């Protein structure tokens with residue numbers, strides 16, 4: 750049997766699956782459209798993010814941006830996906846916990862898409878979520894442990910790796926309302942090959 754060289758034949762079913770499972774946006778994109786910017790990592794510390802040094806999938810526990818840039822350079826194709834949802838604004842003006850519900854759905858979809866990509870022959874498939882890993886109520890990093898409870902499901906976010914999500918979306922003709930008001934959109938990425 751002659752193997753197809755057209756990657757769309759393998760990517761399209763993954764896109765269809767992610768849409769069927771509830772992603773609000775799914776598209777394939779060349780990795781040259783993924784923008785890495787050291788200033789994204791700076792914003793983990795200025796101002797200091799709640800998750801810095803408190804989550805194993807966040808800085809300083811993830812690879813340096815420079816190293817990720819090199820790794821990213823080995824990839825050519827990726828799938829970008831999003832989930833959306835409405836959330837409540839609390840009396841103090843801050844978003845309620847429901848703002849993270851679509852982030853959890855995105856995490857599940859990234860895991861699913863990465864697994865399907867791997868099964869389809871993308872042996873270097875690697876998923877990145879949006880926001881910090883929230884599989885546990887409290888990450889073990891808080892207790893100075895480095896042993897993740899769910900190592901096969903936990904994934905770092907695009908932002909943690911230094912990806913400028915807004916600029917990357919713009920490359921694909923998408924925009925992101927920021928700061929969020931009553932509707933939130935979470936964005937993830939699955940590097941394919």
Ligand code: SF4
Nearest residue numbers: 882884885888897898
């Ligand atoms: S799965 Fe749990 S322990 Fe592992 S990084 Fe995520 S929150 Fe931390």
